Amino acid sequence: MDSYKHQTTLLLPLSLIIILFSSSASAQLRQNFYANICPDVENIVRQAVKTKFSQTFVTVPATIRLLFHDCLVSGCDASVIVASTPGNTAEKDHPDNLSLAGDGFDTVIKAKAAVDAVARCKNKVSCADILVMAARDVIALAGGPSYAVELGRLDGMTSTAASVQGNLPQPTFNLDQLNAMFARSGLNQIDMIALSACHTVGFSHCSRFANRIYNFSASNPVDPTLNRQYATQLQQMCPKNVDPQIAIDMDPTTPRKFDNAYFKNLQNGMGLFTSDQTLFTDSRSRPTVNTWASNSQLFDASFVQAMTKLGRVGVKTGRNGNIRFDCGRFN
Incomplete structure (x- = not known):
């Protein structure tokens, strides 16, 4: 028994290290992640989403679908928002994503701008987290459940159309x-x-x-x-x-x-x-x-x-991600 306790004590620090540096990184996510960084971030995003919602109801399905298409391809890292460049065809230009409504992208971009307009929050909140918050907010605005979201994601550093292939459900699926x-x-x-x-x-x-x-x-x-x-x-x-x-x-x-x-x-x-x-x-x-x-x-x-x-899928942390200054392009 004493030997077992001793081994467990020795193993605990190692297990903590593994969690802290795990590439899966979902352990990093938690509610109120920005409490000491940008304490009003959820209210800022919510107000931006409400404004967009008041302009068009399409904001609701467009934002939800954007999150879904983001998370199922390379994880919840806002890579679906990145625009293509002459040297790279990004996720958003794969045929399965061409029907994503522009209002979803616009919701995230405007919420990001509202967050960055607050001095202490500027470039402190990821586009990936803003998308998760925005999806939660449009669901509530449409009469769905209100719930707390886990935050702490970084934005992905790659986005390719090839990564989309075979990762999104099709209308004909059984x-x-x-x-x-x-x-x-x-x-x-x-x-x-x-x-x-x-x-x-x-x-x-x-x-x-x-x-x-x-x-x-x-x-x-x-x-x-x-x-x-x-x-x-x-x-x-x-x-x-x-x-x-x-x-x-x-x-x-x-x-x-x-x-x-x-x-x-x-x-x-x-x-x-x-x-x-x-x-x-x-x-x-x-x-x-x-x-x-x-x-x-x-x-x-x-x-x-x-x-x-869903929000825990493929979360990026550490060197695997960063916080984009512009959700539509890499830093």
């Missing part, structure tokens, strides 16, 4: 494909279903789901898992010869509210993407959908947990 992709970021099926509910706000384009209403299969031109009335409505909004970039609400019932209607829609066959509807049609995920459709508090709690875990 449950196995969704689970496999999220698992690579340390997120389980419950996390994946909770995060999928971000489709309760925002919009997509006709081209992203046209196969479900016109060319699903030789025997079923319309996906049989689609609610028939909903499928007819989608065909009316997206005729075959219409502009494929026409915007369609992801949530046909409460498109401007962050709520659990997403799951009720799935129960009624009104998931816009195959990757949405599969959460109900697959018996492995259906119980979670049913639970959250009937209990918004349980959904909110699970969503906050999933967002917290």
Whole structure:
């Protein structure tokens, strides 16, 4: 026993060193990280986000989606905001990111400017942390849960279009494909279903789901898992010869509210993407959908947990990152 205690005592400092210098770095994250650096940072960001929100509701889905596309590719390091240069095609110019709405980028850039306008905060807060705070704030503004965020990320020092390939879910994914992709970021099926509910706000384009209403299969031109009335409505909004970039609400019932209607829609066959509807049609995920459709508090709690875990993915610290003066370019 004494020998064991002695060994444990000797090992503790080493374990602390490993945590402090771990490249995974999520141990560095904590609430109120900027308390002694820029104590009012969360209020500054929140006010900037409110101003942007008052100008356009698109701020909400655009900012949430920007965070999602950032974290699943090389971690939560704001690398998706970096602009391409003649010598490098950045993440934002990969085909999977071309549909990211400009209002998401603008939200982060304006919040960063507001933070840097405060003398003691100038160049002290990362774009990655500002994006995490902004996403939390737009969710609350749209009626979703309010929650505390962990902060302490640095901004990434690389951004390449090649890194995006194969790291973002596609509208045609089934449950196995969704689970496999999220698992690579340390997120389980419950996390994946909770995060999928971000489709309760925002919009997509006709081209992203046209196969479900016109060319699903030789025997079923319309996906049989689609609610028939909903499928007819989608065909009316997206005729075959219409502009494929026409915007369609992801949530046909409460498109401007962050709520659990997403799951009720799935129960009624009104998931816009195959990757949405599969959460109900697959018996492995259906119980979670049913639970959250009937209990918004349980959904909110699970969503906050999933967002917290998402925010820990691929965090940069030490020499692996820095604080960008301009979120759109490297220092």
